[in-house]
Amino acid sequence: ITFSVGVLTMNAPKISVDKILSTADKMMYSVKNNGKNDIKFATHVND
Numbered sequence: 001i002t003f004s005v006g007v008l009t010m011n012a013p014k015i016s017v018d019k020i021l022s023t024a025d026k027m028m029y030s031v032k033n034n035g036k037n038d039i040k041f042a043t044h045v046n047d
Helices: 017-033
Strands: 004-008 038-042
Touching: 004 017, 017 038
Parallel strands: 004 038
Antiparallel strands: none
16 A cells, blocks of 8 residues: 655645645645655645
8 A cells, every 4th residue: 555645835825725735636646656655745836
């Protein structure tokens, strides 16, 4: 069993929930594309 997690940490209250989930999802798929079984963090959201 492996796990792939995408996490977004931020301090910007005006970002939409959709953008937050989209960014975390991109981080998760980045982990999956790089061999799985890891966690990838994003500290900002690209517009």
